[in-house]
Amino acid sequence: MISALNTIIIDGMSFALPLFIMAIGGIYSERSGITNLALEGLQGMGAFVGALTAYLLTLRLGANSQVPYYMAMLFAMIGGCVYAMLHAVLCIRFKANQVISGVVINILGMALTSFLTKTINKQAFGAPSDKFDLGVSARFTVPGISKIPVLGAFFTRIYPFEILIVIAAVIAWYFLYRTRFGLHLRACGDNPAAVDAAGGNVAKTRLVAVMVSGALSGLAGMCFAYSISAKFSNDIYMGYGYLAIAGYIFGNWELLPSLAACLIFGFARSAGSEIVLALGMPSAYGDLVMILPYVVTLLLLVFLSKKNQAPHALGEIYDKAKR
């Protein structure tokens, strides 16, 4: 019983944290006033760039080196960041409908990464394949604390990226709530005209916010690639980006409540698969368990959406001339 509970916590955390960092990215973008449905595509593109980096470095440095792992994380962030600029340019410069732009980014991202993965595998490595194998990341256990019953599970068999995510989340929290930049960013989402009048640059702030969301999503995508899928392939597009969106909507566009939402998704998922395992049900029942996070999301939204208040200027194109 205890071991089942431990597994639920360990697996739940390793799923919830990447989801949370992606949700933070979404919060940055949406608090600045840019609707971001592109998280799914951004995490996929990030994971693609990161996985390619890791694959190339592993060929050069050998399988035992730790360098590819961390470089993959870095390049995933860069990849997601650069790809997010496309969303920013469409929304800010080309004044495209932000919902449509987000969906376009997702569709194009999926098409591009699967085309490039196949083409690169065939042309550069001479082996037709639709994936980059990465293997599952190594884990570690904090000695001492992990012996505490139940709570210790939070320090048992941790992926190194979970630490990275916690650090990134703290920095993101600090910037959003404790700096001038964060204040400007939040103001851009509620009253861009006021920011403009105060001498701020709305377009630039929004561009930075969307790029941050790309970088954080890219990191999340890479984490999924190193944990759940153990490879980069089209499997990366499992709708986790949309789960993250549901997470921050549920969290009312604030960081800490969003963390709670992501934890609920994570534990719902790991508890479900643990139940299937414990009851010895055939594998087809695993499919039924997979719907748990989605059902939980829908139900939570049903109960909470009415109260929630999105940023006032969310999704509106800011046009200086129309002030």
Added chain:
Amino acid sequence: MISSRKRFLRVAVGSVLISLLIGAIVILILGKNPFSAYYNLLQGCGLAPKAKYGGGRSMFTDLSSYIDFWTPMIFAALSCAVAMKAGLFNIGISGQMLTAGFIATVTIGYSSLPGVIAKPLVILIGCAAGMAVGALIGFLKYRFNINEVVSSIMINYIAEYIISFFIQTNFIDPVSRQSVNIHDSARLTFHQIVLGGYKYDLPIGFLLAIIATIVVKFIFDKTVLGYELKAVGANRTAAKYAGIRVGRSIVLSMAISGALAGIAGVTYYLGYFASIQPKVLISTGYDAIAVCLLGNSEPVGIFIASFLIEIIAKGATYMSSQAGLESEIASVITGLILLASACNVFFMGILEKREQERAEKAKGINGPGSGGANAPDTEGSPDTEDRRGGAKA
């Protein structure tokens, strides 16, 4: 009005050409001939003759198979357009198609009803199932203020996994790893019909698709319902003050959208195919968005745009086998078209500005001798004209 439509046409043709050009450059970089690759696309759809054909095959059988493939897309894109006109974004078309296809398959597809009864029933059930899912999404939006994009994607995944569960536990064909094929009597395509020695695929759905295109056009252009939906899409608050019941319009447009997606589903799963692959959500629902944007959400525009996009999608398999390119290049090109279409408002603005400047310049050349006093008059009239045209569009 007319000039704005013309402007849109120019932007749409431009975005397709630019996307094809970028695709051609990519093909060139990979060391293949883009012209022959694009010609392969046409050959794969029976729009150009292939070098040789297998037994019972010809250019026209390829064409019939292409039309069979094209049919679901027309419904799917119309479905997207109905929601888009009302200011909603139905990204759950794939899920609605799957739900409708699955329910029709298990209720009618495996029954032994004669074709005359089974085929209309399949369409009705598909329509009803899609409508139910669409209406649910609309209801969640209206009653609980849930963003329709998020809820429809959640429903997509739920439908995918639940249906995959039922197929794998009850209806799996152990050889093909898909659901057991439905009876021919329930299938909406007359599959491999032999006429004069050639085997054709004749879709009933295509006739329905033409009718649906006309009906949707009629609803939007001539009925109160269509007018109300458009008003809600243009400005929800203004529509509310004009006495339109916005909530009802939202649910209704999603229901119609879902119904069209449901028919798309049955023409796909019980027409072009006769079985359902578990754990796969087809990309038709997403491509439909590209088609809809490219066609400016106008039924006739969609009919033409879907023809084009589906050539790229269907021809990709043949192109991949002939030119040695990955068939995913097709979805990349579709994605690029989508990207360019997303900016169409911006490009149309540029065209409009340029036209205005040209008109002003023409005025300046025509009347160089005229005095300064009456100049504002002559300049003023085309300007207001244009603005009125813009507001109407």
